[in-house]
Amino acid sequence: MSDAHNEQQSAIKTPKQLIAAVVGFFLVTVIGIILLVQFVTAQKLTGAGTDSQSAEAIDERLSPVANAGYTFKDASGPKVLQSGEAIYTSTCVACHGAGVAGAPKFGDAGAWSARIAQGYETIVKHAIEGLRAMPAKGGNPDLDDVEVARAVVYIANASGAKFKEPEVPAPAAPADGAAPAAEPAAAPAK
Template sequence: MSHESAIRTPKQLVAAVVGFFAVTIIGIVLLVQFVTQEKLTGAGSESQSAEAVAARLKPVADNGFTLKDVNAPKVLQTGEAVYTATCAACHGTGAAGAPKFGDAGAWGARIAQGQDTVVKHALEGLRAMPAKGGNPDLDDVEVARAVVYMANKAGAKFKEPEVKQAAPAAEAPAAEPAKG
Protein backbone atom coordinates (compact mmCIF):
# COMPACT_ATOMS: atom_id res chain seq x y z
CA MET A 1 0.00 0.00 0.00
CA SER A 2 1.26 3.36 -0.85
CA HIS A 3 0.29 6.75 0.49
CA GLU A 4 -0.34 9.38 -2.07
CA SER A 5 -0.85 13.04 -1.12
CA ALA A 6 -3.65 15.10 -2.63
CA ILE A 7 -1.13 17.90 -3.11
CA ARG A 8 1.17 17.02 -5.97
CA THR A 9 2.53 20.38 -7.17
CA PRO A 10 3.85 23.52 -5.46
CA LYS A 11 0.86 25.50 -6.82
CA GLN A 12 -1.52 23.13 -5.05
CA LEU A 13 0.47 23.56 -1.81
CA VAL A 14 0.27 27.38 -2.01
CA ALA A 15 -3.46 27.19 -2.80
CA ALA A 16 -4.06 24.87 0.16
CA VAL A 17 -2.11 27.09 2.61
CA VAL A 18 -3.87 30.29 1.39
CA GLY A 19 -7.24 28.55 1.55
CA PHE A 20 -6.56 27.33 5.10
CA PHE A 21 -5.59 30.84 6.29
CA ALA A 22 -8.57 32.43 4.50
CA VAL A 23 -11.03 30.03 6.10
CA THR A 24 -9.39 30.53 9.53
CA ILE A 25 -9.47 34.35 9.28
CA ILE A 26 -13.08 34.39 8.05
CA GLY A 27 -14.03 32.08 10.93
CA ILE A 28 -12.37 34.33 13.51
CA VAL A 29 -14.01 37.47 12.08
CA LEU A 30 -17.45 35.83 12.12
CA LEU A 31 -16.93 34.57 15.66
CA VAL A 32 -15.87 38.03 16.91
CA GLN A 33 -18.82 39.65 15.15
CA PHE A 34 -21.21 37.15 16.71
CA VAL A 35 -19.83 37.67 20.21
CA THR A 36 -19.83 41.48 20.03
CA GLN A 37 -22.99 41.93 17.97
CA GLU A 38 -25.03 43.52 20.82
CA LYS A 39 -22.23 45.76 22.02
CA LEU A 40 -21.60 47.93 18.96
CA THR A 41 -21.46 51.58 20.02
CA GLY A 42 -20.41 53.45 16.94
CA ALA A 43 -22.14 56.37 15.29
CA GLY A 44 -25.45 55.29 13.84
CA SER A 45 -25.95 52.49 16.34
CA GLU A 46 -28.86 52.32 18.75
CA SER A 47 -26.57 53.16 21.68
CA GLN A 48 -26.20 56.72 20.39
CA SER A 49 -29.93 57.47 20.17
CA ALA A 50 -31.33 60.27 22.32
CA GLU A 51 -33.26 57.75 24.42
CA ALA A 52 -30.20 55.60 25.09
CA VAL A 53 -28.06 58.61 26.05
CA ALA A 54 -30.82 59.92 28.33
CA ALA A 55 -31.11 56.51 29.99
CA ARG A 56 -27.36 56.46 30.69
CA LEU A 57 -27.41 59.99 32.11
CA LYS A 58 -30.57 59.51 34.19
CA PRO A 59 -28.79 58.11 37.28
CA VAL A 60 -26.54 61.18 37.35
CA ALA A 61 -29.34 63.65 36.70
CA ASP A 62 -31.55 62.15 39.41
CA ASN A 63 -28.82 62.39 42.04
CA GLY A 64 -29.91 65.78 43.38
CA PHE A 65 -28.40 67.83 40.57
CA THR A 66 -30.39 70.88 39.60
CA LEU A 67 -29.41 73.50 37.12
CA LYS A 68 -29.71 76.98 38.61
CA ASP A 69 -29.89 80.30 36.84
CA VAL A 70 -27.19 82.45 38.42
CA ASN A 71 -29.05 85.59 37.40
CA ALA A 72 -32.30 84.55 39.07
CA PRO A 73 -33.08 86.10 42.45
CA LYS A 74 -31.97 83.82 45.29
CA VAL A 75 -34.73 82.13 47.24
CA LEU A 76 -33.65 82.08 50.87
CA GLN A 77 -33.97 78.77 52.72
CA THR A 78 -35.71 78.33 56.03
CA GLY A 79 -33.71 77.77 59.18
CA GLU A 80 -34.85 74.16 59.34
CA ALA A 81 -33.76 73.52 55.73
CA VAL A 82 -30.31 75.02 56.37
CA TYR A 83 -29.97 73.03 59.59
CA THR A 84 -30.88 69.78 57.83
CA ALA A 85 -28.57 70.39 54.86
CA THR A 86 -25.55 71.92 56.60
CA CYS A 87 -25.68 72.06 60.38
CA ALA A 88 -27.06 68.62 61.28
CA ALA A 89 -23.79 66.88 60.43
CA CYS A 90 -22.17 68.29 63.58
CA HIS A 91 -25.02 69.68 65.68
CA GLY A 92 -27.08 66.51 65.26
CA THR A 93 -24.37 64.38 66.86
CA GLY A 94 -22.39 66.88 68.91
CA ALA A 95 -19.28 66.29 66.81
CA ALA A 96 -16.20 68.44 67.48
CA GLY A 97 -17.77 69.97 70.58
CA ALA A 98 -20.81 71.37 68.77
CA PRO A 99 -23.85 71.84 71.03
CA LYS A 100 -26.35 69.10 70.16
CA PHE A 101 -29.63 70.11 68.60
CA GLY A 102 -32.31 70.61 71.26
CA ASP A 103 -29.89 70.24 74.22
CA ALA A 104 -30.82 73.18 76.46
CA GLY A 105 -27.84 72.60 78.74
CA ALA A 106 -25.31 72.76 75.91
CA TRP A 107 -26.98 75.78 74.33
CA GLY A 108 -27.60 77.69 77.58
CA ALA A 109 -24.28 79.57 77.72
CA ARG A 110 -24.51 80.44 74.03
CA ILE A 111 -28.10 81.65 74.31
CA ALA A 112 -27.05 83.85 77.24
CA GLN A 113 -24.54 85.62 74.93
CA GLY A 114 -27.44 86.90 72.85
CA GLN A 115 -28.68 86.36 69.33
CA ASP A 116 -26.28 88.80 67.66
CA THR A 117 -23.19 87.16 69.19
CA VAL A 118 -24.28 83.62 68.36
CA VAL A 119 -25.12 84.61 64.77
CA LYS A 120 -21.75 86.40 64.47
CA HIS A 121 -19.95 83.24 65.60
CA ALA A 122 -21.88 81.18 63.06
CA LEU A 123 -21.08 83.61 60.25
CA GLU A 124 -17.38 83.98 61.05
CA GLY A 125 -16.69 80.55 62.51
CA LEU A 126 -15.66 79.61 66.03
CA ARG A 127 -13.29 76.90 67.28
CA ALA A 128 -13.89 73.80 65.12
CA MET A 129 -16.86 75.32 63.26
CA PRO A 130 -15.95 76.92 59.93
CA ALA A 131 -17.58 80.13 58.77
CA LYS A 132 -21.19 79.59 57.72
CA GLY A 133 -20.92 76.00 58.87
CA GLY A 134 -18.64 75.26 55.94
CA ASN A 135 -21.17 76.26 53.28
CA PRO A 136 -20.01 79.52 51.70
CA ASP A 137 -23.05 79.58 49.40
CA LEU A 138 -25.34 80.40 52.32
CA ASP A 139 -26.63 83.93 52.66
CA ASP A 140 -26.11 85.64 56.02
CA VAL A 141 -29.88 85.62 56.58
CA GLU A 142 -30.00 81.86 55.99
CA VAL A 143 -27.25 81.30 58.56
CA ALA A 144 -29.07 83.54 61.04
CA ARG A 145 -32.30 81.60 60.43
CA ALA A 146 -30.50 78.32 61.14
CA VAL A 147 -29.04 79.73 64.37
CA VAL A 148 -32.47 80.95 65.48
CA TYR A 149 -34.01 77.58 64.61
CA MET A 150 -31.43 75.62 66.61
CA ALA A 151 -31.36 78.00 69.58
CA ASN A 152 -35.16 78.19 69.82
CA LYS A 153 -35.36 74.37 69.84
CA ALA A 154 -33.04 74.53 72.87
CA GLY A 155 -35.27 77.01 74.71
CA ALA A 156 -34.24 80.43 73.38
CA LYS A 157 -36.73 83.06 72.31
CA PHE A 158 -34.74 84.49 69.41
CA LYS A 159 -36.63 86.36 66.70
CA GLU A 160 -36.51 85.39 63.04
CA PRO A 161 -34.07 87.72 61.24
CA GLU A 162 -35.52 90.33 58.93
CA VAL A 163 -34.73 90.12 55.25
CA LYS A 164 -33.35 93.41 54.01
CA GLN A 165 -34.96 94.42 50.75
CA ALA A 166 -32.59 95.41 47.99
CA ALA A 167 -32.72 99.14 47.35
CA PRO A 168 -34.48 99.87 44.06
CA ALA A 169 -32.14 101.18 41.43
CA ALA A 170 -32.30 104.95 41.10
CA GLU A 171 -33.87 105.97 37.86
CA ALA A 172 -31.47 107.57 35.45
CA PRO A 173 -32.39 111.10 34.40
CA ALA A 174 -34.19 111.25 31.11
CA ALA A 175 -31.90 112.00 28.21
CA GLU A 176 -32.37 115.39 26.63
CA PRO A 177 -33.40 115.39 23.00
CA ALA A 178 -30.61 116.23 20.60
CA LYS A 179 -30.57 119.81 19.38
CA GLY A 180 -29.93 120.28 15.81
Protein backbone atom coordinates (compact mmCIF):
# COMPACT_ATOMS: atom_id res chain seq x y z
CA MET A 1 0.00 0.00 0.00
CA SER A 2 1.01 3.46 -0.73
CA ASP A 3 1.38 6.18 1.89
CA ALA A 4 0.37 8.89 -0.55
CA HIS A 5 -3.19 9.10 0.72
CA ASN A 6 -2.00 9.64 4.35
CA GLU A 7 0.12 12.70 3.59
CA GLN A 8 -1.29 16.07 4.61
CA GLN A 9 -1.52 18.73 1.98
CA SER A 10 -1.09 22.26 3.45
CA ALA A 11 -0.41 25.67 1.99
CA ILE A 12 2.12 26.34 4.77
CA LYS A 13 5.09 24.11 4.31
CA THR A 14 7.90 25.93 6.20
CA PRO A 15 8.14 27.70 9.59
CA LYS A 16 8.81 30.99 7.77
CA GLN A 17 5.47 30.67 5.98
CA LEU A 18 3.76 29.91 9.32
CA ILE A 19 5.15 33.07 10.96
CA ALA A 20 4.10 35.16 7.94
CA ALA A 21 0.57 33.72 8.09
CA VAL A 22 0.20 34.44 11.85
CA VAL A 23 1.54 37.99 11.49
CA GLY A 24 -0.73 38.56 8.48
CA PHE A 25 -3.77 37.34 10.44
CA PHE A 26 -3.05 39.71 13.34
CA LEU A 27 -2.37 42.58 10.95
CA VAL A 28 -5.70 42.05 9.12
CA THR A 29 -7.53 41.83 12.49
CA VAL A 30 -5.94 45.07 13.80
CA ILE A 31 -6.68 46.93 10.55
CA GLY A 32 -10.30 45.68 10.69
CA ILE A 33 -10.71 46.96 14.25
CA ILE A 34 -9.21 50.34 13.34
CA LEU A 35 -11.55 50.70 10.35
CA LEU A 36 -14.56 49.73 12.50
CA VAL A 37 -13.66 52.35 15.14
CA GLN A 38 -13.25 54.97 12.39
CA PHE A 39 -16.67 54.10 10.97
CA VAL A 40 -18.45 54.26 14.33
CA THR A 41 -16.85 57.55 15.43
CA ALA A 42 -16.88 59.35 12.09
CA GLN A 43 -20.12 61.31 12.67
CA LYS A 44 -20.87 63.35 15.74
CA LEU A 45 -23.51 61.59 17.79
CA THR A 46 -25.87 63.54 20.02
CA GLY A 47 -27.41 61.83 22.97
CA ALA A 48 -30.57 62.63 24.89
CA GLY A 49 -30.31 65.92 26.73
CA THR A 50 -27.53 67.45 24.64
CA ASP A 51 -29.76 70.39 23.74
CA SER A 52 -31.26 70.64 27.23
CA GLN A 53 -29.83 74.11 27.79
CA SER A 54 -31.27 75.67 24.63
CA ALA A 55 -33.83 78.43 25.11
CA GLU A 56 -36.62 76.39 23.50
CA ALA A 57 -36.01 73.35 25.73
CA ILE A 58 -35.95 75.51 28.86
CA ASP A 59 -39.19 77.27 27.87
CA GLU A 60 -40.87 73.92 27.22
CA ARG A 61 -39.84 72.58 30.63
CA LEU A 62 -41.01 75.71 32.43
CA SER A 63 -44.34 76.08 30.64
CA PRO A 64 -47.39 75.24 32.76
CA VAL A 65 -48.81 71.76 32.35
CA ALA A 66 -52.23 73.30 31.79
CA ASN A 67 -51.03 74.71 28.46
CA ALA A 68 -50.77 71.20 27.02
CA GLY A 69 -54.15 70.96 25.32
CA TYR A 70 -56.45 71.69 28.23
CA THR A 71 -59.32 74.11 27.97
CA PHE A 72 -60.30 76.19 30.91
CA LYS A 73 -63.90 76.87 31.60
CA ASP A 74 -65.23 79.61 33.79
CA ALA A 75 -66.77 77.93 36.82
CA SER A 76 -68.53 81.12 37.81
CA GLY A 77 -69.97 81.68 34.34
CA PRO A 78 -73.37 80.47 33.24
CA LYS A 79 -73.59 76.80 32.32
CA VAL A 80 -74.06 76.16 28.65
CA LEU A 81 -76.39 73.20 28.24
CA GLN A 82 -75.34 70.60 25.69
CA SER A 83 -77.57 68.91 23.16
CA GLY A 84 -78.86 65.37 23.60
CA GLU A 85 -76.57 64.10 20.87
CA ALA A 86 -73.51 65.70 22.51
CA ILE A 87 -74.37 64.13 25.86
CA TYR A 88 -74.95 60.75 24.19
CA THR A 89 -71.57 60.81 22.42
CA SER A 90 -69.66 61.99 25.51
CA THR A 91 -71.34 59.91 28.24
CA CYS A 92 -74.04 57.47 27.15
CA VAL A 93 -72.34 55.79 24.19
CA ALA A 94 -69.96 53.93 26.52
CA CYS A 95 -72.78 51.59 27.56
CA HIS A 96 -75.65 52.18 25.14
CA GLY A 97 -73.40 52.00 22.08
CA ALA A 98 -72.43 48.37 22.71
CA GLY A 99 -75.14 47.20 25.10
CA VAL A 100 -72.80 46.90 28.08
CA ALA A 101 -74.26 45.46 31.33
CA GLY A 102 -77.68 44.95 29.80
CA ALA A 103 -78.07 48.53 28.57
CA PRO A 104 -80.40 48.74 25.57
CA LYS A 105 -78.43 49.60 22.44
CA PHE A 106 -78.90 52.90 20.65
CA GLY A 107 -81.49 52.51 17.89
CA ASP A 108 -82.68 49.04 19.00
CA ALA A 109 -86.46 49.53 18.93
CA GLY A 110 -87.15 46.08 20.39
CA ALA A 111 -85.01 46.70 23.47
CA TRP A 112 -86.40 50.20 23.99
CA SER A 113 -90.10 49.47 23.39
CA ALA A 114 -90.84 48.34 26.97
CA ARG A 115 -89.00 51.35 28.38
CA ILE A 116 -90.72 53.78 26.02
CA ALA A 117 -94.07 52.31 27.08
CA GLN A 118 -93.29 53.35 30.68
CA GLY A 119 -93.37 56.96 29.57
CA TYR A 120 -91.06 59.92 29.30
CA GLU A 121 -91.14 60.89 33.00
CA THR A 122 -90.20 57.38 34.18
CA ILE A 123 -87.29 57.05 31.74
CA VAL A 124 -85.95 60.48 32.69
CA LYS A 125 -86.30 59.65 36.41
CA HIS A 126 -84.36 56.40 35.94
CA ALA A 127 -81.67 58.20 33.92
CA ILE A 128 -81.24 60.93 36.54
CA GLU A 129 -81.38 58.70 39.64
CA GLY A 130 -79.88 55.55 38.13
CA LEU A 131 -81.38 52.09 37.81
CA ARG A 132 -79.76 48.66 38.26
CA ALA A 133 -76.32 48.79 36.55
CA MET A 134 -76.84 52.33 35.25
CA PRO A 135 -75.34 54.97 37.54
CA ALA A 136 -77.10 58.27 38.24
CA LYS A 137 -76.77 60.64 35.28
CA GLY A 138 -74.86 57.98 33.40
CA GLY A 139 -71.94 58.37 35.78
CA ASN A 140 -71.37 62.05 34.96
CA PRO A 141 -72.45 64.15 37.98
CA ASP A 142 -71.64 67.38 36.11
CA LEU A 143 -74.68 66.92 33.86
CA ASP A 144 -77.73 69.08 34.44
CA ASP A 145 -81.12 67.34 34.66
CA VAL A 146 -82.14 69.09 31.43
CA GLU A 147 -79.09 67.68 29.66
CA VAL A 148 -79.93 64.16 30.88
CA ALA A 149 -83.52 64.63 29.68
CA ARG A 150 -82.23 65.79 26.28
CA ALA A 151 -80.05 62.68 26.02
CA VAL A 152 -83.04 60.48 26.94
CA VAL A 153 -85.13 62.12 24.22
CA TYR A 154 -82.32 61.71 21.68
CA ILE A 155 -81.77 58.01 22.47
CA ALA A 156 -85.47 57.11 22.80
CA ASN A 157 -86.48 58.96 19.62
CA ALA A 158 -83.79 57.07 17.70
CA SER A 159 -85.54 53.89 18.85
CA GLY A 160 -89.06 54.84 17.80
CA ALA A 161 -90.32 57.18 20.54
CA LYS A 162 -91.88 60.54 19.76
CA PHE A 163 -90.77 62.46 22.85
CA LYS A 164 -90.59 66.25 22.78
CA GLU A 165 -87.32 68.03 23.58
CA PRO A 166 -87.44 69.34 27.18
CA GLU A 167 -87.65 73.07 27.68
CA VAL A 168 -84.96 74.90 29.59
CA PRO A 169 -86.27 76.29 32.88
CA ALA A 170 -86.21 80.06 33.32
CA PRO A 171 -83.29 81.43 35.35
CA ALA A 172 -83.97 82.02 39.04
CA ALA A 173 -85.09 85.48 40.17
CA PRO A 174 -82.31 87.66 41.61
CA ALA A 175 -81.94 87.88 45.39
CA ASP A 176 -83.32 90.88 47.31
CA GLY A 177 -81.33 94.05 46.70
CA ALA A 178 -79.65 92.69 43.61
CA ALA A 179 -80.13 94.36 40.28
CA PRO A 180 -82.51 92.48 37.99
CA ALA A 181 -80.87 90.50 35.23
CA ALA A 182 -80.77 92.09 31.82
CA GLU A 183 -83.67 91.12 29.60
CA PRO A 184 -82.73 88.88 26.71
CA ALA A 185 -82.55 90.65 23.38
CA ALA A 186 -85.72 90.38 21.35
CA ALA A 187 -85.56 88.20 18.30
CA PRO A 188 -85.40 90.22 15.06
CA ALA A 189 -88.66 90.43 13.15
CA LYS A 190 -88.83 88.53 9.92
